[in-house]
Amino acid sequence: MIDRIETWTVAKPVVRGRHGLVAAQSVRAAEAGAEILAAGGNAVDAAVATALALTACEPWMSGLGGIGSMIVHTAADGATHAVDFGPVAGSGVDPASYALTGEAGRADLFGWPGVVGDRNVLGPSSIVVPGSVAGFGAAHARFGRLPWRDLFGPAVRLAREGLRVDWWTLLCIVGDAADLRRDPAADAIYLRDGLPPVPASTTAMPRLPLGALPDTLERLAAAGWADFYRGDLAAALAADLADGGAPVRRDDLEAYAARIVAPLAIPRGDTVIHAMPGLYAGATLAAAIGALPARFAEPEPGPETFGAVARALAGAYADRLERMGAEEPGKGTTTHVAAVDADGNMVSLTNTLLSRFGARVVLPRTGILMNNGMMWFDPRPGRPNSIAPGRRPLTNMCPVIATRGGRGRFALGASGGRRILPAVMQVATFLTDFGMALEAAFHRPRIDVSAPDRATADHRLDPATLAAVAAAVPTTVVEPAVFPGNFANPIAVALTADGAEGMTNVTLPVAGVAGPVAGVA
Numbered sequence: 269m270i271d272r273i274e275t276w277t278v279a280k281p282v283v284r285g286r287h288g289l290v291a292a293q294s295v296r297a298a299e300a301g302a303e304i305l306a307a308g309g310n311a312v313d314a315a316v317a318t319a320l321a322l323t324a325c326e327p328w329m330s331g332l333g334g335i336g337s338m339i340v341h342t343a344a345d346g347a348t349h350a351v352d353f354g355p356v357a358g359s360g361v362d363p364a365s366y367a368l369t370g371e372a373g374r375a376d377l378f379g380w381p382g383v384v385g386d387r388n389v390l391g392p393s394s395i396v397v398p399g400s401v402a403g404f405g406a407a408h409a410r411f412g413r414l415p416w417r418d419l420f421g422p423a424v425r426l427a428r429e430g431l432r433v434d435w436w437t438l439l440c441i442v443g444d445a446a447d448l449r450r451d452p453a454a455d456a457i458y459l460r461d462g463l464p465p466v467p468a469s470t471t472a473m474p475r476l477p478l479g480a481l482p483d484t485l486e487r488l489a490a491a492g493w494a495d496f497y498r499g500d501l502a503a504a505l506a507a508d509l510a511d512g513g514a515p516v517r518r519d520d521l522e523a524y525a526a527r528i529v530a531p532l533a534i535p536r537g538d539t540v541i542h543a544m545p546g547l548y549a550g551a552t553l554a555a556a557i558g559a560l561p562a563r564f565a566e567p568e569p570g571p572e573t574f575g576a577v578a579r580a581l582a583g584a585y586a587d588r589l590e591r592m593g594a595e596e597p598g599k600g601t602t603t604h605v606a607a608v609d610a611d612g613n614m615v616s617l618t619n620t621l622l623s624r625f626g627a628r629v630v631l632p633r634t635g636i637l638m639n640n641g642m643m644w645f646d647p648r649p650g651r652p653n654s655i656a657p658g659r660r661p662l663t664n665m666c667p668v669i670a671t672r673g674g675r676g677r678f679a680l681g682a683s684g685g686r687r688i689l690p691a692v693m694q695v696a697t698f699l700t701d702f703g704m705a706l707e708a709a710f711h712r713p714r715i716d717v718s719a720p721d722r723a724t725a726d727h728r729l730d731p732a733t734l735a736a737v738a739a740a741v742p743t744t745v746v747e748p749a750v751f752p753g754n755f756a757n758p759i760a761v762a763l764t765a766d767g768a769e770g771m772t773n774v775t776l777p778v779a780g781v782a783g784p785v786a787g788v789a
Contacts, residue, residue, distance in 0.1 A: 270727050270745050270746060270747060272747055273747065273749045274747065274749050274750065278750075278774055278775055279711065279774060280710070280711075280771065280772065280774045281707070282705070282706055282707035282769050282770070282771055283769065283770045283771070283780075283781035283782070283783070284764075284766070284767060284768065284769050284770075285767055285768050285770075285783035285784070286610070286766070286767035286768070287305065287306075287609075287610045287767075287783060287784045288302075288305045288311065288314070288607070288608055288609040288610050288768060288783055288784060289302070289607070289608055289761050289768045289769070289770040289781055289782070289783040290302050290305065290314050290315070290318055290605065290606070290607045290761075290770070290781065290782055290783065291605070291606045291607070291759045291760065291761050291770040291771065291772050291779075291780070291781040292318050292322065292603070292604070292605045292606075292759065292772070292779065292780070292781075293322070293326060293329065293603045293604065293683060293757065293759065293772070293776060293778065293779045294321075294322055294325050294326040294603075294778055294779065294780075295778060295779065295780025295781075295782065296321070296325045296426065297318045297319075297321040297322045297325055297326065297605075298318060298605075298780050298781055298782040299422075299782040300317055300318055300320075300321035300422030300423065300426070301314035301315065301317050301318035301321070301422075301605070301607060301782065302314070302782035302783050302784050303317070303421070303422050303784075304317040304318075304414065304418070304419060304422070305607075305609060305610075305783065305784045306784035307414065307418065308413065308414060309412075309413055309414045309418070309419070309609075310411070310412065310413045310414075310609045310611065310613050311340075311607040311608055311609040311613040311614055311615045312340060312407050312408060312411040312412045312413075312607075312613065312615055313408065313412045313413055313414045313418075313419055314607045314609065314615075315338070315407075315605050315606075315607040315615040315617045316404045316407065316408055316412070316419050316617075317419040317420075317421075317422060317423065318605045318607065318617075319336075319400070319404060319605055319617060319619050320404070320419060320420060320422075320423035320485065321422050321423045321426055322603055322605075322619070323423060323427070323481070323485070324423055324426035324427040324429075324431070324478060324481065324485075325426050325431065325432070326603060326778075327431065327478070327625075327637050328440045328441075328444070328621070328624045328625045328637075329602065329603035329619075329620065329621065329624070329683070330400070330602070330603040330619035330620055330621055331400070331619075331621060331636065331637050332398065332400060332401055332484070332485075332488075332496070332634075332636045333395075333398045333400070333621065333626065333631070333636040333637050333638040333639055334398060334399075334400045334619050334620050334621045334626070334639050335353060335354050335355045335396070335397075335398060335399040335400055335403075335619075335620060335622075335639055335641055335663075336353055336354070336399070336400055336403055336617065336618050336619035336620055336665065337350070337351065337352055337353065337354060337403070337544045337548055337617075337618050337663075337665045337667055338350070338351040338353075338403060338407055338615060338616065338617045338618070338667060339351075339531055339542055339543070339544065339615070339616045339617075339667045339668060339669045339679070340407060340411050340613075340614070340615050340669075341542070341612075341613060341614040341615075341669045341671060341676040341679070342411060342613055343611050343612035343613050343614075343675070343676060344611070346671070346674030346675065348531055348542040348669055348671060349410075349411075349528055349529075349530070349531065350528070350529050350530065350531035350532075350542070350543075350544050350545060351403055351406060351407045351526060351527070351528050352403075352526060352527040352528075352529060352544065352546065353399035353400060353402050353403025353404075353406070353526040353527075354399060354546075354547065354548070354660060354663055354665075355396040355397070355399065355639070355641035355644060355660060355661055355663065356396060356397045356399070356520070356524065356658065356659070356660055357396050357397075357515070357641075357642065357645070357655065357656060357657055357658060357659050357660075357661075358395070358396060358397055358514065358515040358516035358517060358520045358657065358658075359515070359517055359519060359520050359657045359658060360514075360515035360516065360517050360520075360657070361515040361642075361655060361656065361657040361658075362515070362657075363649060363654065363655045363656060365387065365393070366383045366384075366387055366388050366393075366642075366647045366655055367383065367384045368381050368382065368383060368384070368647060368648070369381070369382035369383065369384055370382075373386075373389075374386055374389055378643065378644070378646075380643075380646060380647050380648070381647060381648065383647050387642075388640075388642045388643050388645065388647055388655070389623065389640055389642075389643050390447055390450070390627060390628055390640065391450070391451070391512070391627060391628070391629060392509065392512035392513050392514035392627065392629055392638075393513065393514065393515065393642065394627045394639075394640035394641070394642040394643060395509065395514045395515070395516055395626075395627050395629065395638045395639060395640065395641070395642065396516065396639060396641035396642055396644075397516050397520050397521065397524050398636075398638065398639060399524060399526060400619055401488070401493050401496040401497070402493065402496070402497060402524055402525060402526040403526040404493060405492070405493025405494065405526070406525075406526035406527075406528060407526075407528075407615075408493075410528060411613075416489070416492060416493065417489040417490060419489075420485055420486070420488065420489035423485050424482060424485045424486055424489070427478050427481050427482040427485055428482045429475060430475030430476050430477045430478060431457075431458075431475060431476040431478060432473050432475055433465050433467050433473050433474045433475070433476060434473055434778075436777065436778045438464060438465070438466065438467075439751065440624060440625075441458050441459070441464045441465070442464045443624060444624055444625045444628060445458075445459060445462075445463065445464050447625070447628040448625060448628050449462045450628065451628055451629045451630060452632075453479065453629075453630035453631070453632040453635075454625070454628055454629060454630045454637070456479070457476060457477070457478060457479050457630060457635075458476060458625075478635055479630065479632070479635035480632070480633060480634050480635035481634070481635030481636065482635075483635070484501065484634045484635055484636060487500070487501060488501065496521070497521045497522055497524055498521070498522050501634065502518065502521045502522070503518070504631075504633040504634050505521060505631060505633075505634060505636070506518035506521060507633060508631035508632060508633050508634065509631070512629065512631075514638075515657070529545060529546075530545070531543055531544065531545060531550070531669075532544070532545045532550045532551065532554055534550075534553065534554045534557055534558075536557055536696075536697075536700045536701070537563070537700055537701065538672055538673075539670050539671070539672050539677060539700045540670065540671050540672070541553075541557070541668050541669075541670045541696055541700070542668060542669045542670070542671065543666065543667075543668045544665065544666070544667065546660075547660055547661065547662045547663060548663055548664075548665050548666065549663075549664050549665060549666035549688065549689045549692075550666065550668075551588075552584045552585065552587075552588045552689055553584075553666055553668070553689055553692065553693060555580075555583070555584040555587060555588075556577075556580045556581050556583075556584035556689070556693050557580070557693065557696075557697075559576075559579070559580035559583055559584065560576050560577070560580050560697070561576055563701065564576070564701055564702075567702075568702055568704075569697070569698060569702060569712060570730070570732070570733055571732045571733045571735070571736035572736070573697070573701075574715055574725075574729070574733050574736055574737050575733075575736035575737060575739065575740050577690075577693065577694060577697065577715065577717070578715060578717050578723055578736075578737045578740035578741045578743075579740045579741070580693075581689075581690055581693065581717035581718070582717050582719075582720045582721070582723075582740065582741045583720070585717070585718065585719055585720045586720035602618055602619070602620035602622075602664075602665065602682075602683040602684070602685070602688070603618070603619055603620065603683050604616075604617065604618050604619075604667065604681040604682055604683050604757070604758075604759045605617040605618075605619070605681075605759070606679040606680065606681060606759050606760050606761040606770070607679070607761060608676070608679065608761045608762075608763060608768045608770075612675065612676055612763060613676070614669050614676040614678075614679040614761070614763075615669075615679060616667035616668055616669050616679040616680060616681045617667060617681070618665040618666070618667045618681050618683075620639070620665065620683075621637065621638070621639045621640070622639055622640050622641055622643055622644065623640050623643065625637060626638050626639040626640045627639060627640040628640075641661070642655065644661035644662065644663055645659070645661045664685060664686055664688050664689065665681075665688065666681060666682065666688050666689050666692045667679075667680075667681040668680050668681065668692060668696065670696065670699070670700065675763070676763055677699075677762065677763060678699060678706070678760055678761065678762035678763070679760060679761050679762075680692055680695055680696060680699075680758065680759070680760040681758070681759060681760075682756040682757055682758040682759065682773075683756060683757045684753065684755065684756030684757055685756075686718040686719070687716050687718050687755055687756035688756050689718065690714070690715070690716045690717055690718055690756070691714060691716070691755060691756035691757075691758045692756075692758065694712075694714045694715070695709050695710070695714075695758050695760065698712055699762070705769075706760060706762045706769045706770070706771045707769070707771060709771075710758065710760070710771040710772075710773070710774055711774055713725075713726035713728040713729045713748070714726055714755055715729075715737055715743075716754070716755055716756070717741055720741075721741070721742065722741065722742055722743075722744070723737055723738075723740075723741040723742065723743040723744070724743065724744050724745070724746045724754055724755075725737050725738075725743050725744070725745050725746070726745075726746070726747070726748050726755070727745050727746065727747055728748075748774075748775050749775065750775050750776070750777060753775070753776075755775075756773075757772070757773035757775075757776045757779065758771075758772075758773055759771070759772045759773065759779065761781075768783070770783075
């Protein structure tokens with residue numbers, strides 16, 4: 269018996285299109301990306317435009333002050349690339365200023381010990397160098413088709429309209445209102461008299477003006493992405509960061525560069541899954557997939573499959589924590605975008621502020637909500653992932669693109685902190701090992717094993733499967749609730765013989781898929 273919250277039956281139809289699709293955690297942002305496809309943009313243009321739009325309609329998840337990673341597949345040459353724009357600690361970081369309390373940390377920590385004043389979680393001291401704009405710029409310069417400024421139209425429009433206070437927005441603000449009101453600029457945008465902006469049930473949804481963000485987006489569109497790091501925007505950012513006492517300096521912005529590198533190639537049957545190399549979840553994904561049987565005897569995922577997945581994930585996480593020295597958070601607020609165009613180019617893009625609302629700090633001169641990437645570091649000294657100036661921490665992002673015979677097959681990723689990797693692994697296994705259609709794969713109940721010694725399992729799994737998982741790892745049976753979420757939120761697009769398909773997590777109500785010409789099957 270489980271303690272149920274929701275009693276409804278939730279489903280989402282797959283979205284199909286012949287001219288490309290964009291899937292995102294906000295359907296309004298996905299529509300922004302589809303607008304760019306309709307204007308002649310390719311998958312990279314659409315993905316970047318969607319990420320920019322998310323700055324205005326899902327600001328608590330990601331934005332210009334964030335960091336991320338991206339996998340790009342170019343159909344013309346069958347090549348796949350990794351774009352790394354991950355976190356880097358500022359040169360002003362003093363590890364001694366993150367003294368331990370000797371007690372457990374905040375609930376949204378990575379399992380780290382507590383830090384005095386929560387300096388690694390909240391406020392300017394938790395900010396690392398923002399890499400998202402550099403990543404968008406590098407990807408666009410290398411792979412994009414439309415002019416840079418053309419990608420900003422939907423984002424500027426959404427930012428000018430202001431943040432719509434629907435029930436989901438209100439829920440997200442309520443969860444962090446106590447922290448948001450500590451920062452004057454964040455308080456002014458997201459709260460009213462220090463409280464969440466609860467709309468009257470009989471009136472139209474209110475809009476929250478987003479401060480200087482619309483002007484910043486317009487400036488970035490006109491001046492180019494490098495202005496964020498070496499121009500007038502950089503000067504404004506550096507001034508606000510200095511005023512707040514953040515350890516990120518003007519020199520750190522100037523020195524930051526996104527990297528385009530070869531991805532990890534993980535073979536699985538006739539498919540190759542391309543993932544981020546380095547300090548992401550790609551290596552752990554490769555280890556987990558490599559620990560699976562070469563093939564499953566079951567015709568569809570059942571006890572054999574889920575038992576093997578549980579053992580593989582538990583072993584991969586044990587190795588990750590031993591060698592890499594970090595544990596991902598259970599409460600992350602990453603966002604994911606997947607895009608495919610009519611030519612077969614694909615993008616899998618993960619972008620994040622880390623915690624919901626990041627550092628809960630808005631830089632007043634630019635209206636940019638900043639990340640709290642310092643939380644990725646282990647605050648204990650002398651560890652592989654300890655805090656140090658200029659260091660890159662271990663992160664949990666796991667965007668992937670699968671190819672077969674050099675042709676893009678699907679682009680997949682997820683949000684959900686430490687639960688990202690298990691979700692990506694399982695959906696990829698459903699698609700590659702069992703040949704499931706995207707809609708069926710997304711509706712399939714899953715498990716989560718994001719630590720070596722514990723698992724959660726969807727109560728809709730049959731008793732034999734639940735027993736197989738419990739035999740592998742101590743297991744708690746839960747429901748796939750909308751809130752609080754017990755599983756990650758996968759998002760994917762796939763190529764089929766008839767065009768493209770897109771899906772978003774079934775229990776995430778605001779996520780959706782859009783295309784220049786798309787229909788619901």
